Amino acid sequence: MIFVTVGTDLPFDRMVRVMDEWAGQNPQREVFAQIGEGGWQPQNIRFANFLQPLEFVEYFKSASVIISHAGMGTILSALHHRKPILVMPKRASLGEQRNEHQLATARHMMDMGCVNVAFDATELREWLDRLDNLKQPRPIGVSASESLVQKLRDFIFDHSV
Amino acid sequence: MPNKTPKVLAISSGGGHWVQLLRLRPAFAGCDVTYATVRDGYRTDVSENASFRLITDGNRWNKIKLIRSALGVMRLILSVKPDVIVTTGAAPGYFAVRIGKWFGARVVWLDSVANAGELSLSGKQAGSFVDLWLTQWPHLSRYGGPQFFGNVL
Numbered sequence: 001m002i003f004v005t006v007g008t009d010l011p012f013d014r015m016v017r018v019m020d021e022w023a024g025q026n027p028q029r030e031v032f033a034q035i036g037e038g039g040w041q042p043q044n045i046r047f048a049n050f051l052q053p054l055e056f057v058e059y060f061k062s063a064s065v066i067i068s069h070a071g072m073g074t075i076l077s078a079l080h081h082r083k084p085i086l087v088m089p090k091r092a093s094l095g096e097q098r099n100e101h102q103l104a105t106a107r108h109m110m111d112m113g114c115v116n117v118a119f120d121a122t123e124l125r126e127w128l129d130r131l132d133n134l135k136q137p138r139p140i141g142v143s144a145s146e147s148l149v150q151k152l153r154d155f156i157f158d159h160s161v
Numbered sequence: 162m163p164n165k166t167p168k169v170l171a172i173s174s175g176g177g178h179w180v181q182l183l184r185l186r187p188a189f190a191g192c193d194v195t196y197a198t199v200r201d202g203y204r205t206d207v208s209e210n211a212s213f214r215l216i217t218d219g220n221r222w223n224k225i226k227l228i229r230s231a232l233g234v235m236r237l238i239l240s241v242k243p244d245v246i247v248t249t250g251a252a253p254g255y256f257a258v259r260i261g262k263w264f265g266a267r268v269v270w271l272d273s274v275a276n277a278g279e280l281s282l283s284g285k286q287a288g289s290f291v292d293l294w295l296t297q298w299p300h301l302s303r304y305g306g307p308q309f310f311g312n313v314l
Contacts, residue, residue, distance in 0.1 A: 008176045008200075052202045072177030072275040076184070079314065098222065104278030108298070114314070144184045145311030148271075148295075152188035155269060155293050156167050156245050 002131075003063035004033035007071040008050065011039030012096055015088050018121050019067065020044050022128045032059060065131055067124075069096075070106040075115055080142075084134040086127055088118045113138045170243035170266070172197040172234070172257045173250060174218050177275055179203055181249045184313040185271070188247075195241050197234075199253065214241070219252045221282075231256045238264055249273055249313075255283040258291050269293040274312050276301075 004019050006012035016035050020042035023031045031045040034056070041047065051059065060066070060081055068074040070087040078085035087109075089102035109115045116134050118124035127134070143149065169192040173182040179198050183206055196207045199218035207213045214237055219230030234256040238246075246261040247269045248254030258268040272284040274297040280288075284307070288294045294307045302309035 053200075054202075054205060072273060073180040074177075076177065076180045076313070098220065099282075101275055101278060101281075105275045108277035112314075140314050143187050144181075144313040148297075148311030148313070149185065149188045151293075151295075151310040152185060152247065152269065153190075155267070156169060156188070156192060159267070 001030045001032060001059075001063050002065050002067060003059045004031060004035075004045075005051075005056075005066070005068045005074055006034060006036045006039065007069050007074065007090075009036070009098075010090070010096055011036035012069050012088075012090055013040040014094065014096065014121055015067070015069070015124065016040055016042055016047075018124050018128075022125065032063075034059075065134060070102040070109070070115070070117070072105065075105075075109055076140075079114055079137050079140045082137065082139065084116070084136055085114075086116045086118055086124075086131075086134055088120070088124050167192045168242065168244045169194045170197060170238070170241050170246045170257065170261070171195070172216070172237075172246065172248050173254050174252060175199045175203070178249045178251055178254070178273060179206075181271070181273060181313045182247075185247065185249075192245075195243070197237055197253075197257075212241075216253050219256075221252070227252065231260070235260050238266070245269070247271065250281060251283055255287055258287055262290055267292045269295065270307075271295045272297065272301075272307060274298070274314070280307060 024044040033047040034051050035047050066078045066083050066085040070089040089106045090096035092100045106117045110117045118127050173179050195212040197214040197216050204213045216233045217230045219227035230253050243266050246257050246266045249271050261268050268291050270287040270291045296307035297312035299309045
């Protein structure tokens with residue numbers, strides 16, 4: 001199953017339309033999409049506006065591939081569950097996000113070997129025809145880096161830090 | 162009072178901010194910690210030993226929700242009385258560190274790892290008064306600016 005998620009904020013119709021069109025042409029592939037409140041409703045794939053956290057985890061676990069906006073919640077979940085993830089950055093210039101940070105998130109997370117990126121709908125369509133080529137994400141630990149945890153502990157327990 | 166168990170308020174909005182906050186959990190071991198966020202469904206993410214409090218989300222584009230969020234965060238701080246506040250953003254976290262300072266808490270802003278190109282707007286604003294100002298990207302740290310000590314990955 002391919003799990004598509006656009007995050008908890010604004011919808012991402014540009015991505016959902018491509019996924020819907022592709023699912024129509026590839027009926028053998030199972031796709032489920034979380035499309036956000038007020039998002040365009042796809043014709044060929046099952047969808048929900050929002051998912052409760054436990055439902056989200058269930059879909060995540062049973063998915064073979066994650067296709068999503070370049071949101072850190074989804075990216076971290078993909079790394080945690082070791083799922084290959086393809087992200088497409090939401091653009092503030094197209095009203096999909098409140099600021100343009102997802103472009104930088106996508107570029108930097110790609111450089112770190114954490115995600116595959118489709119920068120626009122054309123690239124997304126190209127990726128969909130070769131999903132087997134998606135890179136597996138690098139493994140991550142169960143929590144933040146030790147140096148960050150230690151800095152926070154020093155701060156919490158030692159008032160002089 | 163060096164032996165007192167520190168009271169920590171860990172607070173954020175939803176989505177990636179919350180996932181990042183949860184990845185800081187080992188930092189709060191041995192603390193009396195309260196988690197606060199914007200969706201009741203996240204309650205199951207928090208262990209039974211920690212408290213969970215719900216707050217209203219807000220953003221700069223909806224002033225009424227923003228004010229409601231700030232008032233909720235104020236009430237939360239008055240009732241929890243934290244020694245330390247840690248946030249990963251966004252708006253409710255900003256209110257928490259701002260208001261928390263008025264009531265004597267020591268406060269930490271950890272800018273979201275999503276902000277890889279530049280610090281968030283609220284992160285930049287928080288920098289002028291927080292006790293510990295952190296970015297998760299080494300290229301964004303600078304002298305007199307946010308510091309880098311690692312990330313949530």
